[in-house]
Amino acid sequence: MYVAVKGGERAIENAHRLLAHKRRGDQSVAEISLDQISEQLGLAVDRVMSEGSLYDRELASLAIKQARGDLIEAIFLVRAFRATLPRFGASEPVDTGTMRVQRRVSATFKDIPGGQILGPTFDYTHRLLDPSLAQGFVPERPAAAEASTAPTPRVTDILGRDGLIESSPEAEDGASVGDLTREPLNFPADRDLRLQNLARGDEGFLLAMGYSTQRGYGRNHPFVGEIRFGEVEVDFVAEDVGFAVPLGAIELTECQMVNQFKGSATEAPCFTRGYGLAFGQSERKTMSMALVDRALRARELGEEVLAPAQDEEFVMSHSDNVQATGFVEHLKLPHYVDFQSELGLLRKLRQEFSKASAETNTPDAMKEAAE
Amino acid sequence: MNAPAYNFAYLDEQTKRMIRRAILKAIAIPGYQVPFASREMPMPYGWGTGGVQVTAAILGPQDVLKVIDQGSDDTTNAISIRKFFAKTAGVATTTATDEATVIQTRHRIPETALNENQVLVYQVPIPEPLRFLEPRETETRRMHALAEYGLMHVKLYEDIARFGHIATAYAYPVKVNARYVMDPSPTPKFDNPKMDNCPALQLFGAGREKRIYAIPPYTQVVSLDFEDHPFEPYRFNAPCALCGAENSYLDEIVTDDKGGRMFVCSDTDYCEGRQAAGHHGSLSAAPYREKAQEASNG
Numbered sequence: 001m002y003v004a005v006k007g008g009e010r011a012i013e014n015a016h017r018l019l020a021h022k023r024r025g026d027q028s029v030a031e032i033s034l035d036q037i038s039e040q041l042g043l044a045v046d047r048v049m050s051e052g053s054l055y056d057r058e059l060a061s062l063a064i065k066q067a068r069g070d071l072i073e074a075i076f077l078v079r080a081f082r083a084t085l086p087r088f089g090a091s092e093p094v095d096t097g098t099m100r101v102q103r104r105v106s107a108t109f110k111d112i113p114g115g116q117i118l119g120p121t122f123d124y125t126h127r128l129l130d131p132s133l134a135q136g137f138v139p140e141r142p143a144a145a146e147a148s149t150a151p152t153p154r155v156t157d158i159l160g161r162d163g164l165i166e167s168s169p170e171a172e173d174g175a176s177v178g179d180l181t182r183e184p185l186n187f188p189a190d191r192d193l194r195l196q197n198l199a200r201g202d203e204g205f206l207l208a209m210g211y212s213t214q215r216g217y218g219r220n221h222p223f224v225g226e227i228r229f230g231e232v233e234v235d236f237v238a239e240d241v242g243f244a245v246p247l248g249a250i251e252l253t254e255c256q257m258v259n260q261f262k263g264s265a266t267e268a269p270c271f272t273r274g275y276g277l278a279f280g281q282s283e284r285k286t287m288s289m290a291l292v293d294r295a296l297r298a299r300e301l302g303e304e305v306l307a308p309a310q311d312e313e314f315v316m317s318h319s320d321n322v323q324a325t326g327f328v329e330h331l332k333l334p335h336y337v338d339f340q341s342e343l344g345l346l347r348k349l350r351q352e353f354s355k356a357s358a359e360t361n362t363p364d365a366m367k368e369a370a371e
Numbered sequence: 372m373n374a375p376a377y378n379f380a381y382l383d384e385q386t387k388r389m390i391r392r393a394i395l396k397a398i399a400i401p402g403y404q405v406p407f408a409s410r411e412m413p414m415p416y417g418w419g420t421g422g423v424q425v426t427a428a429i430l431g432p433q434d435v436l437k438v439i440d441q442g443s444d445d446t447t448n449a450i451s452i453r454k455f456f457a458k459t460a461g462v463a464t465t466t467a468t469d470e471a472t473v474i475q476t477r478h479r480i481p482e483t484a485l486n487e488n489q490v491l492v493y494q495v496p497i498p499e500p501l502r503f504l505e506p507r508e509t510e511t512r513r514m515h516a517l518a519e520y521g522l523m524h525v526k527l528y529e530d531i532a533r534f535g536h537i538a539t540a541y542a543y544p545v546k547v548n549a550r551y552v553m554d555p556s557p558t559p560k561f562d563n564p565k566m567d568n569c570p571a572l573q574l575f576g577a578g579r580e581k582r583i584y585a586i587p588p589y590t591q592v593v594s595l596d597f598e599d600h601p602f603e604p605y606r607f608n609a610p611c612a613l614c615g616a617e618n619s620y621l622d623e624i625v626t627d628d629k630g631g632r633m634f635v636c637s638d639t640d641y642c643e644g645r646q647a648a649g650h651h652g653s654l655s656a657a658p659y660r661e662k663a664q665e666a667s668n669g
Binding site for chain 2: 009011012079082182183185187188323325330333337340341342344348349
């Protein structure tokens with residue numbers, strides 16, 4: 001005989017115990033440390049910090065370990081922790097022009113003041129699996145030189161001096177920055193909120209959206225003006241002190257896209273901008289972000305909105321992987337009361353259907369059909 | 372490391388204040404979806420984060436909490452949420468509907484009538500009743516503002532034209548206080564009449580979609596229909612096999628691979644209460660076979 005299902009509580013506890021066991025894996029294999037994750041899986045940590053919106057390598061490493069390497073799960077853990085933190089205020093805008101660059105490339109000029117710096121990159125590596133990395137690999141010491149003191153002005157600033165690219169709108173003094181984690185999002189959304197949404201957005205989603213613009217769905221003729229990766233100082237104005245206090249340095253990647261020009265009867269033609277910024281070394285993310293940012297500026301630039309990447313409701317409502325994974329995966333929760341109601345409706349409709357078809361199969365109807 | 376420390380009922384007080392403001396506004400405008408700055412919660416979006424935030428914002432130390440999913444206190448997600456509040460707020464929990472002061476639910480309204488001292492908190496996946504007719508939020512907000520609900524009536528009419536019935540079995544749209552069309556969350560339409568003139572406060576939280584809405588106590592809630600096609604609550608026509616209840620919503624349990632079915636109360640507390648009071652069902656229902664199939668065989 002059926003009795004109502006019980007024992008869910010114990011099942012959950014046991015499932016979580018099994019998960020902890022699986023997470024640890026074979027216990028004869030050494031346990032991975034947070035330092036190892038942070039040092040040797042650094043790009044995973046960068047992604048979790050970016051999309052988790054929390055610059056803390058140690059917590060991001062812990063999240064990756066706890067999530068068994070599932071980065072979206074790790075991002076979720078970081079976000080849930082971040083949501084409980086008190087908010088003291090916003091830092092001063094960081095100046096990426098003064099970044100201590102480790103890598104900096106421009107596709108629009110052969111050489112630029114301060115030089116092109118390849119830095120640590122997968123670019124130009126041959127993607128051949130390297131068996132020597134399997135164990136005990138000791139890398140050569142990196143080539144070193146005197147740190148250059150030459151300034152590294154942003155390529156877009158160089159273009160901007162001649163008016164060849166639209167100027168970035170200056171922030172109004174004292175204007176607050178939008179924050180979609182503290183205020184519910186309304187459409188149409190301003191660019192600050194759009195950029196925040198994209199910065200938190202899923203790398204894979206943005207990659208596909210950016211890619212779609214290159215394939216003709218909202219094409220915007222991009223050039224990589226510059227990608228730079230390095231350290232910037234973060235300052236915070238503490239009200240009781242009255243001046244900016246340095247909080248420390250963070251690693252950032254910035255991508256400035258230079259896009260198709262526009263002009264009008266009253267404005268000289270000039271290039272337009274797409275912007276990407278993320279924690280750590282996140283080139284794919286920032287490049288995709290810059291493409292999508294530019295696509296989302298369609299309305300502002302008087303372009304027709306035709307493609308998905310130009311549609312801010314579509315992009316912003318679906319970019320967040322923590323939201324997306326939660327809702328997709330909630331389908332595995334029980335839905336049986338609704339399903340029973342649906343079954344009842346379907347049975348009724350089928351019954352009526354078979355009754356109706358039985359009636360049309362009567363001899364009279366057959367005769368009519370034959371005529 | 373920044374070791375986490377958490378407030379009573381998890382959320383910090385500033386967040387609770389923000390949510391309470393949204394709740395007050397929602398109560399003031401019955402059925403209107405109030406945007407709120409939903410937080411990331413330690414459970415996934417789509418698993419009750421809206422309901423959990425509403426519950427966290429209204430819970431006091433004296434409250435007694437009940438959590439159900441599919442009508443049952445023992446489904447895994449209900450247990451998980453109940454344990455979350457037992458741990459973070461230390462409140463008393465119960466499975467008895469009449470002992471609870473706050474009831475968080477997914478997909479059902481309890482069979483036992485609610486009273487004035489209770490709050491029913493619904494978990495809502497898609498708060499917008501017009502969403503599947505119009506995907507754009509900018510459009511649907513305008514339609515609500517103008518009370519422009521013709522599209523919904525056309526949809527219901529098309530159902531009748533195509534199927535002979537309104538083909539919505541759950542999340543059946545209602546009109547609240549003769550103004551806003553509202554999604555009752557995916558409860559089976561059997562539960563819709565319970566929302567009308569209910570003595571308890573009903574709060575709806577949608578975390579991922581960042582909306583809160585409410586039905587104040589004793590508010591008129593009408594399921595949308597037509598004069599010639601009146602709203603009909605659906606219930607499988609059998610008594611509960613365990614407690615014999617004739618008026619409760621039933622779960623369909625597959626008992627074998629030969630078409631065997633039995634039907635038992637979805638509200639486990641209600642069913643157990645009736646059994647304890649001496650009510651009995653047949654214990655095993657007759658195997659159910661689709662009538663259409665029977666007709667074609669016979």
